[in-house]
Amino acid sequence: MRDNLQEIFPIVDEEGTVVGKATRGECHSGTKLLHPVVHLHVFNEQGEVYLQKRPEWKDIQPGKWDTAVGGHLDYGETPEEALLREVREELGITDFKPQKVGMYVFESQRERELVYVNRTTYSGTIQPSKDELDGGRFWSMQEIRDAMGKNILTPNFESEFKRFFLEKD
Numbered sequence: 001m002r003d004n005l006q007e008i009f010p011i012v013d014e015e016g017t018v019v020g021k022a023t024r025g026e027c028h029s030g031t032k033l034l035h036p037v038v039h040l041h042v043f044n045e046q047g048e049v050y051l052q053k054r055p056e057w058k059d060i061q062p063g064k065w066d067t068a069v070g071g072h073l074d075y076g077e078t079p080e081e082a083l084l085r086e087v088r089e090e091l092g093i094t095d096f097k098p099q100k101v102g103m104y105v106f107e108s109q110r111e112r113e114l115v116y117v118n119r120t121t122y123s124g125t126i127q128p129s130k131d132e133l134d135g136g137r138f139w140s141m142q143e144i145r146d147a148m149g150k151n152i153l154t155p156n157f158e159s160e161f162k163r164f165f166l167e168k169d
Contacts, residue, residue: 008075009035012114014105021075028059032112034105038083039160040069040098041119042091042126048138049165050126052090054154055134060110061154065147068136070156079116091136092127096120101164106156115156117164141166 004024011020011033020033027035042050050068054061071086073079087093101117128136139147144161147153 007072009072010075010077012036014114016079016103016114016116024059024072028111030110032107034112034114036073036079036082036114036116038069038071038073038079038086038116039067039118040083040087041101041117041161041165042068042093042096043119043121044138045121045123046138048140049144049161050091050122050136050138051144051153051157052128052136053134055132060108061156063134064154065139065152066154066157067160083116083118090129090132092129093122093124095124096122104160104163106159108155113156115160117160119165 007024008021009024009027010018011022012035013019014034016036022033027033051065052068054064054066056062069087069090071082071090073082083098087096098118098120101119103114103116106113106115126136148158
């Protein structure tokens with residue numbers, strides 16, 4: 001399996017207003033075209049955090065552990081619509097209540113993303129997509145702290161989790 005490099009993403013300004021469109025390939029090629037993504041951090045009742053394992057075929061950060069749900073907005077889609085779609089596709093969850101946590105710009109050597117950060121507490125069944133993920137599991141806060149900086153977690157997850165969750169506990 002591979003990412004569809006011809007998939008069309010919206011290009012946005014830092015407030016999220018759509019100003020154009022480009023392909024996934026263009027957005028991930030170092031152009032730094034700002035494109036929106038949604039993230040959902042899934043906590044269980046014990047305060048553990050579900051992380052997904054990125055498949056080796058992904059074009060960005062293959063094989064690393066990452067935010068429970070992360071996905072690009074399709075052109076013409078709202079962040080709320082994208083979140084519901086991505087959570088259903090990646091984890092098989094349809095009955096959750098997302099809480100908006102924040103929004104920020106993430107920049108790596110290859111791309112710039114406007115990240116819409118959400119969280120939920122969920123105790124139902126999680127069925128990670130066999131097509132999109134290499135599985136997933138709940139991690140304790142200590143396990144996450146211990147894995148940071150060791151090339152186990154994606155840099156995006158590490159910076160976001162520190163910014164929105166670790167500094168608050």
